[in-house]
Amino acid sequence: MSNEPATKTAETGHEQEAAPTRPPRRVPVHLAIRQYIQDLIASPDYAPGDRVPSERALAEQLGANRMTVRKAIEGLVAAGVLERDSTSGTRIAMPRVTRPAGTRTGQGVGRVIADGGGVPGHKLLHFEQGHASPRVAERLQIPQGTELVVFRRLWSVNGTPFCIETSHVPAALVPDLAIEDLLREETQSFYAMLKARYGIHAGHAERVISAGPVQAMEGRLLDLKPGASALLLDLLIRDQSGRPVEYVRSVNHPQLVVFKTASTDLPV
Numbered sequence: 001m002s003n004e005p006a007t008k009t010a011e012t013g014h015e016q017e018a019a020p021t022r023p024p025r026r027v028p029v030h031l032a033i034r035q036y037i038q039d040l041i042a043s044p045d046y047a048p049g050d051r052v053p054s055e056r057a058l059a060e061q062l063g064a065n066r067m068t069v070r071k072a073i074e075g076l077v078a079a080g081v082l083e084r085d086s087t088s089g090t091r092i093a094m095p096r097v098t099r100p101a102g103t104r105t106g107q108g109v110g111r112v113i114a115d116g117g118g119v120p121g122h123k124l125l126h127f128e129q130g131h132a133s134p135r136v137a138e139r140l141q142i143p144q145g146t147e148l149v150v151f152r153r154l155w156s157v158n159g160t161p162f163c164i165e166t167s168h169v170p171a172a173l174v175p176d177l178a179i180e181d182l183l184r185e186e187t188q189s190f191y192a193m194l195k196a197r198y199g200i201h202a203g204h205a206e207r208v209i210s211a212g213p214v215q216a217m218e219g220r221l222l223d224l225k226p227g228a229s230a231l232l233l234d235l236l237i238r239d240q241s242g243r244p245v246e247y248v249r250s251v252n253h254p255q256l257v258v259f260k261t262a263s264t265d266l267p268v
Contacts, residue, residue: 033072108189126152203240
């Protein structure tokens with residue numbers, strides 16, 4: 001006989017036994033611990049790169065078997081949330097951005113981040129009407145002194161700054177481009193704006209990747225020590241006719257950015 005209290009139906013007034021409740025499904029212990037760790041590192045007390053409590057400390061704190069705690073941590077390592085270091089223990093994984101190193105283009109930094117599962121963010125650092133220096137003029141294949149639009153943006157992934165990009169665009173190609181256009185939150189992809197407003201389709205990219213020291217301002221913005229090296233990207237964007245439309249100098253945090261070429265089949 002059920003111990004649930006009886007209730008009366010509204011129509012007949014007869015007593016009716018309440019339907020038995022289904023017992024709650026138990027969550028496996030390692031999954032509960034895994035969720036606990038995720039909630040822990042999501043608090044303001046932790047940031048990417050910080051160490052998390054050891055297996056022993058977590059086991060004692062939670063009253064759990066150490067092997068169960070290890071299983072929970074291994075699951076978070078496999079998911080890319082945590083990373084193990086043979087010398088310093090387990091840390092919160094730093095967000096990484098995989099950027100293309102091939103010749104195809106059409107994707108801005110924001111799209112690359114979003115496609116990788118991250119949350120893109122950007123901050124406009126500088127905007128001006130300038131003139132092409134000898135180096136920039138050579139890259140854009142325009143006369144020295146040609147009027148340019150120059151803007152610099154700081155890019156972040158999941159709130160962590162990883163890249164500073166300075167773009168040089170011939171002013172004649174973007175005659176009404178204003179600072180307000182780049183301050184809008186929805187302006188993630190400059191290439192999408194080029195296509196929608198000016199009918200310019202970014203079709204080909206020439207990339208030169210190197211390593212070099214960061215300037216003082218770059219180091220402060222990317223949280224790099226003075227004199228530290230960064231991944232430097234010189235990027236020339238051409239439209240579908242082959243005309244240069246943008247020259248970019250990109251400074252990338254070496255621990256947060258990976259450049260990857262497209263895979264190709266080798267001849268047998």
